[in-house]
Amino acid sequence: MIALQALWSEKKLPNFPLDSFQRKFKMKISEFQNWIEQIYGEKDRKRGLDKTFVWFIEEVGELARALHRNKPQELSEEFADCFAWLVTLANLSGINLEEAVRKYQKCCYKCGHVPCQCVEKNSQIG
Numbered sequence: 001m002i003a004l005q006a007l008w009s010e011k012k013l014p015n016f017p018l019d020s021f022q023r024k025f026k027m028k029i030s031e032f033q034n035w036i037e038q039i040y041g042e043k044d045r046k047r048g049l050d051k052t053f054v055w056f057i058e059e060v061g062e063l064a065r066a067l068h069r070n071k072p073q074e075l076s077e078e079f080a081d082c083f084a085w086l087v088t089l090a091n092l093s094g095i096n097l098e099e100a101v102r103k104y105q106k107c108c109y110k111c112g113h114v115p116c117q118c119v120e121k122n123s124q125i126g
């Protein structure tokens with residue numbers, strides 16, 4: 001799968017198998033985290049946590065602008081970028097995100113219900 005991805009990124013594969021590959025392409029969170037480590041891990045460690053966090057915040061700003069414009073393709077790309085940078089921060093911090101999100105696997109972690117029954121204060125919803 002990794003070899004296919006590399007060929008695809010170098011545009012050495014024709015469109016038909018690429019489309020077929022993309023439709024079948026599914027990753028667990030842990031697989032994606034490992035993939036991001038393979039692609040960017042070395043560069044991320046050289047950049048360091050503080051500068052990487054600034055990159056992440058810049059991507060969140062781009063997501064904010066995309067949400068305002070509400071164009072599906074742009075939104076998709078900005079969500080992907082934010083998620084990738086979040087995963088990078090987890091890699092640099094030694095956090096396994098698949099384990100971390102288990103916090104949400106059964107119910108709302110605060111009230112213990114599905115759907116959540118927590119009452120939001122006005123200050124929390126702007």
Ligand SMILES: [Zn+2]
Nearest residue numbers: 108111116118
């Ligand atoms: Zn709740």
